[in-house]
Amino acid sequence: MGDRLQGRVALVTGAGNGIGRAIALHMASEGASVVVNDLGTSVSGVGQSAAAADAVVAEIGDAGGKAVASHDSVAEGEGCRRAVAKAVETYGACDIVVANAGAVVRAADPAVRDDDDSWRRLLDLYLGQKFWLTREALPGMLERGWGRMIFATSEIARGRQRSPSGAAVFSGAVGMMRDLAFMHGGSGVTFNAYAPGAATRTYHEVAAQIAAGQRVGGMTAEMLAKHRLPGPEFVAPMVSWLCTAAADAVTGEVFGLSGGRINRWTRLEDAASLAKSEAAGPALWSLDELDTLVPEHLFPRH
Numbered sequence: 001m002g003d004r005l006q007g008r009v010a011l012v013t014g015a016g017n018g019i020g021r022a023i024a025l026h027m028a029s030e031g032a033s034v035v036v037n038d039l040g041t042s043v044s045g046v047g048q049s050a051a052a053a054d055a056v057v058a059e060i061g062d063a064g065g066k067a068v069a070s071h072d073s074v075a076e077g078e079g080c081r082r083a084v085a086k087a088v089e090t091y092g093a094c095d096i097v098v099a100n101a102g103a104v105v106r107a108a109d110p111a112v113r114d115d116d117d118s119w120r121r122l123l124d125l126y127l128g129q130k131f132w133l134t135r136e137a138l139p140g141m142l143e144r145g146w147g148r149m150i151f152a153t154s155e156i157a158r159g160r161q162r163s164p165s166g167a168a169v170f171s172g173a174v175g176m177m178r179d180l181a182f183m184h185g186g187s188g189v190t191f192n193a194y195a196p197g198a199a200t201r202t203y204h205e206v207a208a209q210i211a212a213g214q215r216v217g218g219m220t221a222e223m224l225a226k227h228r229l230p231g232p233e234f235v236a237p238m239v240s241w242l243c244t245a246a247a248d249a250v251t252g253e254v255f256g257l258s259g260g261r262i263n264r265w266t267r268l269e270d271a272a273s274l275a276k277s278e279a280a281g282p283a284l285w286s287l288d289e290l291d292t293l294v295p296e297h298l299f300p301r302h
Contacts, residue, residue, distance in 0.1 A: 001064060004244045006031030009091040011083055011137070013037040013074045013129065014101030016052025019152070019196050019232040023098055024056055026236035027243070028065035032096065035087045036060070037070040039079075041103060066091075074101050075125040080132035094137045096148040096243050099130045114165050127169040130176060138180075138189065147189035148243045151177050153254060154195050174254055178267070181252030190251035192242050195265070196235045197258030230259035238262055272298045 010027045014020035016038030028034045036056045040049030053069040060067035070086045072079035087094035105122045114122075130151050141147025156163050157170035174193055181191040235257045241247055256263035274297050276283050285293075 002030040004030045005096075005240065008032045008095045008243065009035070009087050009093050010096035010098065010243070011035040011037060011070070011087045011094055011133075012098045012100060013083065013133070016040060016056055019235050020098070020100040021056050022232040022236040023100065023239050024067070025060060025063075026233075026240045027096070028060040028067055029063065030240055030244075031065075032243075033066040033091045034060060034068075035070050035083065035090070035094075036067050037072060037074060037083045037086075037101070039071060039073045039101075074099070074129045074133065075121070077128075077132045077135075080129065081136050084133065084136040088140070093144065094140060095144075095146065096150070097133050097137045098150045098152075098239060099133050100152045101129060102126065102152065119165060122165055122169055126166075127172050127176075130173050134176075134180065138184075141189045142184065142187055145188040149177070149180065149189065149191045150239060150242060151191075151193040152196065153193045155197070155256070157195065177254075178252045185251065188248075190242070190247065192251060193254045194235065194239055195254060195256045196232070197229055197256065234259050272300070274298060 005027055008031070010024075010032045012020050012024040012027070012034060015024040015034070015036040020038070024034050024036050036053045038053040038056075040052045041047050048071070050069065050071050053071055057067040057069045068086065068090050070083045072082045072086075074080050074083060084094050084097070103125060105118060105125065134149055138147070138149065141149075151173045153173050154166070154170045155161060156166040157174055159167045159171070161167070177191045177193050184191070238255060238257050242250060252267075254265040256265065274285075274293055276285055276289075
């Protein structure tokens, strides 16, 4: 075991399986006391069981680490409050929050025809979770002058996965994280996000459908094998590193994590601009002017 997180208390949501489990195990191996949060649902968010969280707690304990289970739903404000309270009541603080929990929610209609219940579930689980956990944990972090808030996001946030509802909530989490980082710069609390590419229960749920579509497109079995995702254990080291002293100055960032590859996402910045003004102040553009100037200056050919 290492000691890079010795003395820190980490709450990891969705830690009963997959990426959350890998993160919880890795942080415990570096000395953190871990609250293993998992509602114990199926991959589609149905049912409830203590088995998954309890098994990870036992695994950490067997390896000589410290962990306690939380079986609360983080898709609701009260569940997030109880999860953070479990960390404080058990270990005296909640220094690190990894908002990782997820499930397959049927709200990904390309034509935005999702039913209201699916939309609400998607919003609460993937965006509400971040809001409620931050609301509960951030005040204590700011008071102590140290903390880590880490949000899971997705490639869906980039708006290229034919999932407009998903793009809304995942990019919303990135926007929330970056605004928090801006607000609390220099406080000792950092805010970052990760977009994992890993073979998890959620991935396997849709992998067969993806593969079928790829085969229709002419991909061979050998070609499909090259597109298989690596395991969730590859995501954990970077998430843990963001919680170490070495990452004190890293905040407001998104990292794509898959296998041995780490990609730092760009920020949203002005790419090009046009400005028209007269002595009396800003002037209106004519459509004829925009016909010429927009392609020339805002979309220049390289």
